Amino acid sequence: MHALWIFIFSALGIIPLARLIGESTEALARFTGDKLGGLLNATLGNAAELIITIVAIHAGLMELVKASITGSIIGNLLLIMGASLVAGGLRHGVQRFDRANASLAATQMTLAIIALAIPTLFAHTVKMPHPAVENLSLGVAAVMITMYSLSLFFMFSPGVHPPPRAAEKDEAGEKGWSLALAVIMLGICTAAIAYLSEALVTVVEPTIQVLGLSEFFIGII
Numbered sequence: 001m002h003a004l005w006i007f008i009f010s011a012l013g014i015i016p017l018a019r020l021i022g023e024s025t026e027a028l029a030r031f032t033g034d035k036l037g038g039l040l041n042a043t044l045g046n047a048a049e050l051i052i053t054i055v056a057i058h059a060g061l062m063e064l065v066k067a068s069i070t071g072s073i074i075g076n077l078l079l080i081m082g083a084s085l086v087a088g089g090l091r092h093g094v095q096r097f098d099r100a101n102a103s104l105a106a107t108q109m110t111l112a113i114i115a116l117a118i119p120t121l122f123a124h125t126v127k128m129p130h131p132a133v134e135n136l137s138l139g140v141a142a143v144m145i146t147m148y149s150l151s152l153f154f155m156f157s158p159g160v161h162p163p164p165r166a167a168e169k170d171e172a173g174e175k176g177w178s179l180a181l182a183v184i185m186l187g188i189c190t191a192a193i194a195y196l197s198e199a200l201v202t203v204v205e206p207t208i209q210v211l212g213l214s215e216f217f218i219g220i221i
Contacts, residue, residue, distance in 0.1 A: 003206035010200040017196070018048040020189045027182035035155060038101075046072065047190055052197045056219075059201050067219025074220075077109075101155070108151055115140045 025044045029037025049072045056065045088095050119137040126133065177185070208215055 003203035004210050006199055006203045007207040010196045010203075013196050014048055014052075014193055014200070017189045017193050020185055021047050021193070024177070024182045024186040024189065027177035028179070028186070030176060031179050031182075039152070039155075044186065046076075048193050048197075051190070051193050052200065055194070055197045055201045056204075059204075061201065061204060061215065063215045064201075064204060064219040067216040071220035104151060104155065108147070111147060112144060115144050 021044060022041075025040045026037075028040050032040065049068060053065050053068055056062075056068065085095075119133060119140055122136055123133045204215070204218060208218060
């Protein structure tokens, strides 16, 4: 039961820290412009999941890692995106997006789905663990990283997109975080999440035994 309480309080502690990281990246985005700000939100906004994944890989909990990545993908594509569309529609009515950026994101998502499906289908065709499956997974991962790097190069290339609009300083923006505060909060919250993630992953196996749940279920939620 001691491990269960550590698991619960560690998970609860990560939630507000993840929110603070999101607020920090949004504050940084006001100083960096639309493009770099969007990149910061997309990258650092998932810092909590990334840190937990790294800690879990170090601990050898590969099933937990797979489930965590799956849950993160489902949550971002369905829950977060759906809630954003609903909230944006209710507040702003008709929403407009940059066509080039939207097309790039849609293409990347399609390629990522195909890339994830290839090693999965190959793994189901062999009846036992095979080294080729791991080699194929590593190759696909390298291709996805390269594809993401090239997309960043395309996104920040001059002349590809119109220059970002200057951020309008409204009353809420003037009362927002300063650049120094955003960087400090981002560093503190990241370190705190790393500490709690270590504690969380350490007690995953005892928690699974106490609750009678599978490692995959714990990871996906």
